Amino acid sequence: MSVAKNSDGTVGKALDLLDKVASVGRPVRFSELLLDSEHPKATLYRLLQTLTNQQMLSYNSDSQQYSMGVRLVRLAHVAWRQSSLAPIARPLIDQLSLKVGETVHLGQLDHGQVLYVDKRNPALPLAMFSDAGKIGPGYCTGIGKAMLAHLPDEQRDRFVMQQSFHRYTANTLVTAEELIAELAEIREQQVAFDREEHEAHIICIAAPILSAKKRVLGGLSITTSTTRYSLKELEGFKTDLLETAHKIGQVAESWHFPETNN
Amino acid sequence: MSVAKNSDGTVGKALDLLDKVASVGRPVRFSELLLDSEHPKATLYRLLQTLTNQQMLSYNSDSQQYSMGVRLVRLAHVAWRQSSLAPIARPLIDQLSLKVGETVHLGQLDHGQVLYVDKRNPALPLAMFSDAGKIGPGYCTGIGKAMLAHLPDEQRDRFVMQQSFHRYTANTLVTAEELIAELAEIREQQVAFDREEHEAHIICIAAPILSAKKRVLGGLSITTSTTRYSLKELEGFKTDLLETAHKIGQVAESWHFPETNN
DNA sequence: AAGCTAGTTCCAAATAATGAAACATGGTTT
DNA sequence: AAACCATGTTTCATTATTTGGAACTAGCTT
Numbered sequence: 293m294s295v296a297k298n299s300d301g302t303v304g305k306a307l308d309l310l311d312k313v314a315s316v317g318r319p320v321r322f323s324e325l326l327l328d329s330e331h332p333k334a335t336l337y338r339l340l341q342t343l344t345n346q347q348m349l350s351y352n353s354d355s356q357q358y359s360m361g362v363r364l365v366r367l368a369h370v371a372w373r374q375s376s377l378a379p380i381a382r383p384l385i386d387q388l389s390l391k392v393g394e395t396v397h398l399g400q401l402d403h404g405q406v407l408y409v410d411k412r413n414p415a416l417p418l419a420m421f422s423d424a425g426k427i428g429p430g431y432c433t434g435i436g437k438a439m440l441a442h443l444p445d446e447q448r449d450r451f452v453m454q455q456s457f458h459r460y461t462a463n464t465l466v467t468a469e470e471l472i473a474e475l476a477e478i479r480e481q482q483v484a485f486d487r488e489e490h491e492a493h494i495i496c497i498a499a500p501i502l503s504a505k506k507r508v509l510g511g512l513s514i515t516t517s518t519t520r521y522s523l524k525e526l527e528g529f530k531t532d533l534l535e536t537a538h539k540i541g542q543v544a545e546s547w548h549f550p551e552t553n554n
Numbered sequence: 555m556s557v558a559k560n561s562d563g564t565v566g567k568a569l570d571l572l573d574k575v576a577s578v579g580r581p582v583r584f585s586e587l588l589l590d591s592e593h594p595k596a597t598l599y600r601l602l603q604t605l606t607n608q609q610m611l612s613y614n615s616d617s618q619q620y621s622m623g624v625r626l627v628r629l630a631h632v633a634w635r636q637s638s639l640a641p642i643a644r645p646l647i648d649q650l651s652l653k654v655g656e657t658v659h660l661g662q663l664d665h666g667q668v669l670y671v672d673k674r675n676p677a678l679p680l681a682m683f684s685d686a687g688k689i690g691p692g693y694c695t696g697i698g699k700a701m702l703a704h705l706p707d708e709q710r711d712r713f714v715m716q717q718s719f720h721r722y723t724a725n726t727l728v729t730a731e732e733l734i735a736e737l738a739e740i741r742e743q744q745v746a747f748d749r750e751e752h753e754a755h756i757i758c759i760a761a762p763i764l765s766a767k768k769r770v771l772g773g774l775s776i777t778t779s780t781t782r783y784s785l786k787e788l789e790g791f792k793t794d795l796l797e798t799a800h801k802i803g804q805v806a807e808s809w810h811f812p813e814t815n816n
Numbered sequence: 817a818a819g820c821t822a823g824t825t826c827c828a829a830a831t832a833a834t835g836a837a838a839c840a841t842g843g844t845t846t
Numbered sequence: 847a848a849a850c851c852a853t854g855t856t857t858c859a860t861t862a863t864t865t866g867g868a869a870c871t872a873g874c875t876t
Contacts, residue, residue, distance in 0.1 A: 300604045301863060302833065306565045307608050307625075314632040323853060332835045337855070342562045346569050347664075356854080360633030362664050365671065368630030369687025370576040371622030402609075402624050409627060425631025563832060564864065585822060594866045599824070618823085817876105824871070831864065840855070846848085 305331070309339050310348055310360075319357035368425065376400060377501065377510045378410040378424070381540045385512075388536045389414045392514055392529055394521075397496075399435040400510040401443075402427065404451035406436040409510070431455040431471050432464050434486035434498030435511035440471075441478035442500040442508050448475070463489045483530055485523060486513075493518045497526045499537040503545055512537045567593070571601050572610055572622075581619035634686060638662060639763065639772045640672040643802045647774075650798045651676045654776055654791055656783075659758075661697040662772040663705075664689065666713035668698040671772070693717040693733050694726050696748035696760030697773035702733075703740035704762040704770050710737065725751045745792055747785060748775075755780045759788045761799040765807050774799045 300307075312329075313320060322340065329336050340358060343349040347363035373379055381398055389396040389412040398410040406428040430436035430451060440448055452475075457466045465471050478484045486496040498513035514529050562569075574591075575582060584602065591598050602620060605611040609625035635641050643660055651658040651674040660672040668690040692698035692713060702710055714737075719728045727733050740746045748758040760775035776791050 300607050302564045303568045303601075303604045304608060305833095307610065310629060314629050317632060318636060321853090326853095333854085334835055334837095334856080335833075338833080339565075342565050345562050346566060348569065359636045360629065362633065362638065362662060362669055364626065364630045364633040365638065365687045366664065366669055366689055367572060367576050367622065367687075368626045368633075369689075370579060371624065371626040371630075372687070374580060374621050376624065376627060400624060402628060407624055407628055425627045425629075425634070427628055427631075583822090588822095595823085596825080596866055596868095597864080600864080820873100820875075822871100822873085824869105826869080827866100829865085831862105833863075834859105834861070836858100838855105838857075841853085843850105843852085845850070 306339050306343055309336070310343060313349060313358055314360060319352065319355065319359040321357050325358070372409065372424065376409040377540065377544055380543050381410065381501075381510075381512075384536050384540050384543070385410060385412050388412075388512075388514070388532060392532060394529075395515045397435060397513045397515060398510060399428075399433075399439070399513070401430070401436075401439045401451075401508060404430045404440075404454040406430055406433050406439070406511070408435075429456065429458070429460075429490065431457060432460060432486070432489040434484045434496040434513045434515075437471075437475065437478055437486075438484035438498040438500045438513070439508050439511045441475040441484060442502060442506065460490050461488055461492050463487050465489065482534060485526065486515075487523060488518065495521070495523055495526060497529055497533060499533050501537045501541045501544070503541055509541060509544055512540065568601050568605055571598070572605060575611060575620055576622060581614065581617065581621040583619055587620075630687065634671065638671040638686075639802065639806055640686065642805050643672065643763075643772075643774075646798050646802050646805070647672060647674050650674075650774075650776070650794060654794060656791075657777045659697060659775045659777060660772060661690075661695075661701070661775070663692070663701045663713075663770060666692050666702075666716040668692055668695050668701070668773070670697075691718065691720070691722075691752065693719060694722060694748070694751040696746045696758040696775045696777075699733075699736060699740055699748075700746040700760040700762045700775070701770050701773040703737040703746060704764060704768070722752050723750055723754050725749050727751065744796060747788070748777075749785060750780065757783070757785055757788060759791055759795060761795050763799045763803045763806070765803055771803060771806055774802065 312325065322337065326333060326336055331339070340349065344351045344358065347361040349358045350361045351358050377400060378398060385396050385398060393414050396412045397408055399406040399408045401407070408426045408428065409424055411424065428436065430440055440451055443451065452468050452471055455468070455471065459466050465474060482499065484498045486494070486498070488495055494515065494517055496513045496515040498511055500508055501510040501512055503509055512533065514526070514533055516526065574587065584599065588595060588598055593601070602611065606613045606620065609623040611620045612623045613620050639662060640660060647658050647660055655676055658674045659670055661668040661670045663669070670688045670690065671686050673686070690698065692702055702713055705713065714730050714733055717730070717733065720726070721728050727736060744761065746760045748756070748760070750757055756777065756779055758775045758777040760773055762770055763772040763774055765771055774795065776788070776795055778788065
């Protein structure tokens with residue numbers, strides 16, 4: 293949970309605070325934020341005022357609570373359109389999810405975690421974890437492992453070290469060693485599996501989305517539950533999955549997808 | 555287009571810059587931003603570096619262009635969940651769109667404009683940020699007029715003055731006077747209509763979502779095209795629309811929806 | 817090679833952020 | 847009702863960051 297020391301002056305501090313409010317995930321009071329803040333009272337207070345002024349946070353004076361502001365939703369819409377794979381990949385994902393009849397997720401790497409940027413569910417939802425903007429762990433999701441596996445060594449090692457290795461289920465990999473071994477295997481097989489590592493009964497097969505130069509742009513997965521498919525059967529989707537992931541990579545390339553992201 | 559003078563120091567300047575990049579809506583170069591920036595070269599440069607460091611922007615060193623960063627998508631997910639009507643209203647909107655068989659929009663007021671936070675199209679599948687986060691004009695959309703009409707006088711006048719009054723179609727209201735007259739009528743009728751004012755052939759009927767104290771929380775609309783319904787026929791949806799809007803208001807109330815937004 | 821454009825770095829001066837402490841405010845206990 | 851306490855807000859001298867003119871670099875173009 294330790295947060296990287298920040299070097300970007302006041303703006304960095306303000307954005308860190310924004311993250312903190314986001315990570316609480318519910319309206320939160322001044323005193324609660326103060327509890328584990330590095331800043332003294334007055335500083336925290338002024339930062340909150342600034343963010344509220346700027347509509348990055350909204351403040352409910354009745355309950356005296358801060359929550360995330362609407363300005364973020366507006367900004368994120370543009371971000372989603374222009375800096376995520378989602379709009380590009382949309383028709384291809386539609387196609388894939390229709391063909392295989394299962395839920396398809398599209399994710400990108402963000403600080404070693406999976407940031408889901410789109411999801412397609414052909415039927416009605418299995419009650420499950422995800423939506424655009426949601427984040428998930430990198431070490432125990434199919435998309436996360438598929439992306440990590442294809443990163444340059446130096447970057448991969450750094451992100452592996454950053455994982456929190458919480459044991460979600462009996463199958464969760466909980467050490468860097470296990471994960472590194474698994475990543476090597478994933479590179480050979482081209483696809484990654486989530487073997488109920490994050491949630492019981494939920495399994496998936498995932499592939500990285502790569503640029504022509506093999507840079508990791510994102511990840512794609514087909515998710516289902518053990519009541520419908522076995523892991524073995526999931527392998528039957530491998531060809532379709534890889535083909536779609538490859539196509540998305542190509543389209544993204546021609547669309548001048550941003551080079552940098554870590 | 556004029557931007558309010560900013561009083562929030564460095565953080566304010568950085569966020570203004572973020573808005574500017576967002577408003578361009580495509581990857582943008584340093585020099586292009588410099589053209590109409592109040593800041594000198596070096597200052598703008600450092601602000602961009604800070605934002606890029608913070609992943610609020612992403613920088614493509616090949617094309618030397620800045621675009622919106624992924625961190626925003628992550629933050630907005632939380633914002634959407636906790637500070638918009640959308641999650642609360644979701645089941646009610648599902649119901650309404652199924653019943654009437656037409657597209658339903660949910661919006662909130664943001665700086666006198668409509669911020670769409672959800673959309674339900676009974677025919678096509680849903681995807682979150684593609685539509686949520688979009689903004690639309692306040693003076694020529696059904697939701698916008700419905701919300702403006704029910705604002706306290708002082709606030710309403712302020713927002714009316716802020717409208718840009720661009721003539722999208724022959725039916726667009728293009729003066730403050732016309733709009734104010736229309737708003738008065740909307741208050742009487744309870745619902746607002748978009749009579750192809752924003753887009754040719756697109757019409758809608760809209761209602762405000764109000765708290766118990768009649769504060770405007772958001773707006774709800776049923777949108778269709780002139781090829782399927784006439785304006786007269788749209789009135790047939792009035793009862794269902796008002797009922798759903800009312801229900802959403804009640805649920806939001808009991809859910810302690812944030813008091814402040816302007 | 818000189819000239820040009822776009823982007824980057826430097827550093828003294830200007831400005832904004834900091835934080836200890838004092839001050840409000842509203843609720844609770846004696 | 848007074849004393850107490852928890853929470854939130856303001857003040858102001860000190861400190862640190864931001865600022866921006868100018869110098870510099872890198873990559874093109876004439």
